[in-house]
Amino acid sequence: MQRHKQNFAAVILSAPTILVEGTTSFVVILESEQTFAVYEYLLESESLSPINGTTTSNLVVLGGLRPNTAYNISVRPISDLSGASVESDFSPVAQNNTALLSVQLSAQLLRETFLENYRDIRSSDSQDLISRVRDSFMALTTASGFPIVSVSGTAIRNGSVFLSVSCATTSTNISDATANVDTSSANSSVLADIQTITMLPTPPMNVSVTNVTSTTAMFTWESNEVESFEVEYTCENQQVTMTTTATSLDATALPPSSICVVRVRSVANVTTTAVATSMFTSPIFFTTLAVATTTTPPDTAATETVTTVETATVTMTDAPTVAPNATAGPTMGNATDAATATVGPVNVTMTDAPTAAPNATTGPTMVTMTDAPTAAPNVTAGPTMVTMTDAPTAAPNATTGATMGK
Known part of the structure; x- marks a missing residue:
């Protein structure tokens, strides 16, 4: 069979997907996700004139076909979502037969x-x-x-x-x-x-799809001929047919993120001895939801960088005395009138361990006393905690008390 091609070399879509084969129609997915505004479809069959048309949906019902007949179906985009024209050849064909x-x-x-x-x-x-x-x-x-x-x-x-x-x-x-x-x-x-049976029952009316989740959906319809109903739904070429006497049906085990189609027909009395089925209703499209995902927060403890600073603990029996030739930096303290008080053992925490450097001038020294001695002449103060931000450098001839340190 000869196919009518356009000599364009731009976007070419994949072959359409035929979701349902009816006696005189196909339910077709032209494109899995609509990325164009207008499509042109083409149906060709041996000894029959080609059938073509345009649509603004990527999901279509192509009707008016001949039963038990093979067709080739192809599609091409006409314009994009902004309305601009698109030049493209027709896609590869999808081949199928209408139903018997x-x-x-x-x-x-x-x-x-x-x-x-x-x-x-x-x-x-x-x-x-x-x-x-x-x-x-x-x-x-x-x-x-x-x-x-x-x-x-x-x-x-x-x-x-x-x-x-x-x-x-x-x-x-x-x-x-x-x-x-x-x-x-x-x-x-x-x-x-x-x-x-030449007089068939009337198909149901007002078919609708509600309560759609990733794996379920509810179908409802109306009918005056309540014998029973045949419900056919198709997702990803997996077709399920069920019979019910109610005017609703809950579909389960549907594939997530899938384009599906449902149609319903009546099964009703047509004579006192005969039961017949109606034609199917027009297909109703719906799409199942994606599966919800749970995001696990990152393990911050695993990436946290911890820096350990070694400290030197120095215990002084007597407070250091400034020795000759050593120039002391400014000293800040919380002691009140400590001039006449004799200081007892002092715990000093040094961030940087003292480095022996002769004749070095010490930088500013921060001194915090936990128990500051009260101004009282000749009163011996209790143990005092002293924290030095910058440890004084040991100067020559400076007399220090006994020192313990790491």
């Missing part, structure tokens, strides 16, 4: 006895019953002569057992969905009262 056309039938099953488990069409007893009569249904053909290629049960009625089924056919004509089936080849010992 289904014809809905009802028939009485002869020589069968109704079981309570038949009330659930998905029960093992129901599936065993359908298996026993499947070949008899597949021997039938539609009015256009196309064969039936698969059979799935819709409902089983009690009394004389009636089975409603959906029969897939290879016809590509949508009108054959309600064409009367040719029953001339029916096995009369198995099937009786075969009827084609």
Whole structure:
């Protein structure tokens, strides 16, 4: 097949993702995250005219297609989010077939006895019953002569057992969905009262998606035909189909951060013996949330730098006396009138250990006395704690008391 290409060499998108294949439509993700304002899509099939159009969404439903037909789908951007034109070739194609056309039938099953488990069409007893009569249904053909290629049960009625089924056919004509089936080849010992269901029930209305989390969502809808409903939802090409008699359904185990689509159809009485399914509702898109992450605060203790400063502890029996030839720096103290007091043992903490340097002039000395002697002549003061910021340098001929230090 010939594809229509544009001779551009700019941005080229990846192939689209076909999320759902319907009988006459595709649900397509043109781009996983919308980075353009307008897209052009192109559908091509053998012997059919190309179908193209534009959309402002990266999620689209492409309808009006032929059943049981192969299509190639490609996409290209037309303008970016600022509105500027974008020149690009079409993307690589995504290839898929539309779904088979289904014809809905009802028939009485002869020589069968109704079981309570038949009330659930998905029960093992129901599936065993359908298996026993499947070949008899597949021997039938539609009015256009196309064969039936698969059979799935819709409902089983009690009394004389009636089975409603959906029969897939290879016809590509949508009108054959309600064409009367040719029953001339029916096995009369198995099937009786075969009827084609031409009046289908009405699809549900007002489908909505709420309470979306990373892995769950709630679907709700409205309907006047409350027999049961078939809910089909698809995320990342994983399709789940569930049946319920309620007008809501909680979906679980959804993949996080995923584009999903849901559609619903009615399963309702159409005659006193037959049950049929409606067409599916239009698809509703939703996106599951990302998984929440917990951030662990950094371990500050592991990166903290600790600097240890060694100190020298010096115990003086008598306060140092300024020796000749040594010039003392200014001294600040908390002692009150210590001139006539005899100072007892003094504990001195030196940040820098004293260095022996002859004739060196000491810098300013800060002296803090924990117990300052009270001004009283000839009173001996108790032990005094002295902290020196800059330790005095030992000068020659300076008489010091006994000193203990590290």
